Every structure is written in structure tokens, then in C-alpha cells.
Amino acid sequence: MSNAKTVFLTGVTGYVGGTYLQQLLNSPNPPSQITCLVRSPEKVKPLDAIPTVKAVVGDHAEYDLLTELAETHDITIESAESDNQKMMDALLRGMEKRHEKGLETIFIHTSGTGELADDARGEYASEVTYTDGEARPPHVLHINSLPDTAFHRKVDLSIIEADKKGWCRSYIIFPGTIWGKGTGSLFGSGISNPYSKQIPMAVQASLDRGRAGMIGKGLNYWVHVHIDDVGSHFALVYDAALFDKGPHGELGYYLCSAGEYQLLRATIAIGEVMQKHGWSKVAEPDSFAEAELDKYFSGFAKSPGGHKYYPGTNSRAESAQAKKLGWKPEHEDVDEFYQYCRDETERIGAKGAPFW
Template identity: 40%
Template sequence: MSSSKTTIFIIGATGYIGGSVLERLLKHPKAATFEITTLVRPAEKAKILREKFGVDAVVGSHADTDKLTALSEKADVVFSCADSDDLSAINAIFQGNKARFEKTGVKPIFIHTSGTGLITDEAKGLYATEKIWHDSRPEEIEALPDNAFHRNVDLPIVNADKKGWLLGFIVLPSTIYGLASGQLVDAGVINRRSAQIPLLIKLSIARGQGGMVGQGKAIWNSVHIDDMADFYLILFNAALEKRENIPHGREGFYYSENGEHTWYDLCKTIAKELHAKGASKTDEPTTFTDEELIKAIGSLAGANLALGSNARARGEQARALGWKPKYTTEDLFASIKPEVEVALKA
């Protein structure tokens, strides 16, 4: 890397996670030494990022693979915070990573956003599991089938790290919650809402009744967006400073979690808040029909995975790097009221 500047390329910078990461990069103690580039679709957002925040925002999409390759070739560090499963985009970035390594002899740092969808089961809301996954045990992840969710991209990252032309780090968020905040939100640049909880609320509003998949018995972890984004910066700092002396590649999986919830408890809280505002017939969730789930998500399997599976993990490696998440399951439930208010206004 350059002795004076750290070049950073981030995809997904106008999204919920990527925008929260960019927010922190802009406030980093060494921000003056960063040269940050991103690729964004809306020209108006690119203009704001360039003129107000000093980010080199290139207009384009992840289908513009030539741009992805060219921009990643210039980067010491790549943050992949967009579609976890877009292998075409990742391969284009890999071309840039490899070209940079061949030119400089220094392995670029690649920080990718995957997810605990990797460890989901087919509970369909009907049971909880005792199985808990640990990021300090790479053999657990290696035992997963190659066709498990997110493996289509996670495995190529591990293989690229093994071949020695990048340092690969894979972050696996659980249910992320909380409304994003900061100067980028205020400027209208980034999405401030997550995916799973707003989807549950939207589905419930549409039917006029709080809902859940199956009986809501399955269990997931959760993590607040601020804790989540803070971890990316902790990992970024550690990777810059310690390079190969922190877990990477096959060992470089980092679960992000700080608390657990059953889907029933989460959906019950949503139903209660909606009922208080006259948007749910009762304060008790009822089971979504297959038709409702297919209409909302496109496939029953996808809906069951996203809203009715078990995914229990422990972020031991994340904490070993110094991550100290402060938000708990209690905060998860407290976040539902403002989410419902935003959804009803929309």
C-alpha cells in the first residue's frame, strides 16, 4: 500500500450497511489519508457524495463489470456491502484485486458482507434448534454443503485468499435492526432501513394483522446497525495494521450478533405496535399463508429461510478483535415502535 494514502473502494455505499460503513470511514481519525471511491446508480447521489463528502463516486451499476475491475484495481481495500450473492460482480472485482497484487506485490484487503443465512435450516417456524455455530471453528463452516446460501460467493473468496493474491475477510450479520443515522442519512444519500423487520411489518400492514411464519418458534441472532458498522471499522483497522496476523481466508469468517430472539417474540412485538395504531386486528400474530409469502418474496423457500428458519451463532472472533457490541435483544424489541411508525407513514 501507499505510505501516505489508503485507497478504498466500497460497493453498496448508498445502502443500509454500506452507507453506515462509509459514514464511519468519513469520520475515521485517519480519514484525511483515505481516498474513497464508490460505484452508485443515481447520478444525483453521486454528485452529493462528490461535492459534499469528497467521495469519488462513479455512476454505474454492478452490471458494469469493467468499472468494477478498474476501480478495484486501484484499491488497497475493498468493502463489498451490496448483494451478497452477486458472483459476477465479485469476479469482476477479483480481476482488479489480482491485477493490483501482480503490479504491487501487496495483497489487497477484501471485506465481504455475507450473512447468517449461511447457517439457516428448514424449520419453517415450527421448531427451535439447539445447534449454535462459532466463527472460531472454521471446520464448522467447512462442513456446510457448497450449495448452502451465500456459499457461491464465500467459497471463491476463501479460494482467492488461499491462492495468495488477496486477504479475504467475510462478515456474517444476523438480523440487523435500528434506523441508520448520520450525515449521509441527513443528506438523503443512503437507505436507513434494514430488510427483515421492515418486510415483516409491510406484510402485516398489508393483511391488517400481525403475522409470522409457522408458529414462530425458530431462533435467530440480532445485531444493531451501529454495532454492525462499528465492527467493519474494527476489522478494517486490524486488517491494515496486522495484515495476515488476524484470521482470514478459511479462518476469516466473523459472525455479528449480540442477542437472540424467537420469530414469535419479534412478530408479537410488531403485532402489538400495529394493533396500538389500529393497523392490526389483534395484538397476536397469526400464521402467514403460503400465498402471502410467495407474493411478498417470490418463493416460499426464500420466505421460510428469511423469516422462519433457525440461525444461531457466536461471534467469538469478532470480539477477539476488540468488538464490544452494546445493543441487546431488549433494544431489538424497542426498535420496533419507530420502525412501525416509519412504515405507516410510508
């Protein structure tokens, strides 16, 4: 594949997609053109003002458009949907058409470490860590050992199958809980959303109920990664894909984890700020009732493998493949992450009700 490549990017107005676009624009191997799919016509003019960037108005249910865009670009980068099978099928059809013409396609998809989630419901810390490198049973397992029914897994398996058929070289990125405020011109100008969703969701639910809340005892662990480290991780995977220097397809997993945090400690951090401002009488969290789980987290159950107890799962991972590529996350300190939880509680709480 020639270095003069074109890129089709989804999710550019989002937290992750905006970070990806900034990395592409600053890459030592920049694309000749980056086509961005946006829902809002208001985003077209500021995006088109960026050299090499072209915005196309559309949504993820316009399957013919998705197929056309995937068919007419050398590289497709998907950062908007991890469980939309119809959208994925449309993208893969475009890659199949390229393959029929003898054209190669690179496909970089953003999944998430939710795929590693168990059903702990906050009652314990799992001893199992998943890796994209060498497994070391019984406690370090390869991601390919996950059942087909795992969260996000159905979409990811369809991508791997497309790689096997030769339609694309696929690379799947798995960020953990992403945190930190997005920085750079795309975020500063309002083109892209600078805030994460996962911790803010926990903050909003806690503020709405008037006390920091958790699933069960909150003893479960998740991996975390700062948005800037997501950007540097993507840049390395992009270059590895561009020059075919990293595994793809069935081994093309790129876990993105800088460290771990415990949900109980994150929730305590939220509760401390709530008590300080009088938003809660106590700092100590308690468990969500079943009715509250239905209210706040039932959306997770709409995706295959998901359930309302999702925030109480364990998701533990090591980023072996990215480390081989030279990835060195700068925000590994878990105390910095817990401070972020406090800062987000300050930010969201200051806005006032309604919180949900």
C-alpha cells in the first residue's frame, strides 16, 4: 500500500475520535485526506477549514453511505460504536468491495476492555488478568479465551472474520476507563467533546440519589488510561498498521491500560466531594438498590453481553502488544485518577440539578 493514503474516520466529534484526528494531523506519516462523518451540519465548516480534512454529513444508520466511504478509502478508523453490528456490517461490505477490486484496506476499530468484564457485581476482585501477549495460566489469559458472548465480542469477531477473508488488515484497540480532559484545538474550538462518559456517569448517578453509590461492595477493579495516553497508543498502532509491523486479525488486539483502580476507592473520592459541598450527608458510599440499577445502568443491557451490573464488573488487562511497539503511558499513578474523580464531581455538581 502506498504511503499516500486516505482515511475515513468516524466519531470525530467525540472524546476518542477527536483525539485520533489530532494524532493523524500531527503524524509523521499523515494521510493525504481524512474524511470525517458527522451528524451535525454545523461541524462541517470548522472541519473543512483544517487542511486535508473533509466532513461528510450522515449518521451510523445510513448504511449505503458507510459502505461507500469504507470502499473509497485506504484506511477506515472507527471510534464511535463498539456494539453496532449493522453499522459494522456496512463498513465491512465496503472493504469487501475494495478486496474484489484488488485493493488493500487497513481497519482500526475501537472496542473496549468492557469485553473482559465478569459478573462480580462488586463482590470481589478477580484474580484473572487478560493479555494481548503471551498467556500465563491460570491468572493471565489471552483475550482470545473469552467466550463469543462477551460484551463487544460479537462485533469484534465479525472484524476478525473479515481479516481472515482478506477484506482488510484489522487492528482492534481496547481502552479501559478513559479519563482526563481532552486538550488541543479540536476540543478548544468545540468541534470535539472534551469529556469522558464512564466516571461522569457514576458521578451523575451519585448526585441524583444524594449519596455516592456503587455496585455491591465495590471490590471490583478496572483498568484506567488517560485520554492523552490513548492518543499516543493510537499513534503507535496506526504506524504499525500503516507499515504492517504489528499483528493483525486474530492476534491484532491492542489493549490500552496504564493502571488499575478499585471502584470502591473511586466512589469514596466522589463521596468526599459530595459531603464537602453538602450534596450528601456522608462521604461513605452505599450500594445501589435494584430499582436504582434499573434507572441508571439498564442501558448496558441493550448490548449483547451487557447487563445493569456492568459497573460492578472486573476488567483487568495488560498492554503487552502496545508496550512492544514502544508505548509508555505518562499517567499511571492511580492517585491522579482518584483526584480526577474528585475534580469531575466538582465540575458536574457545580452545574446543579437535574443530574440525570
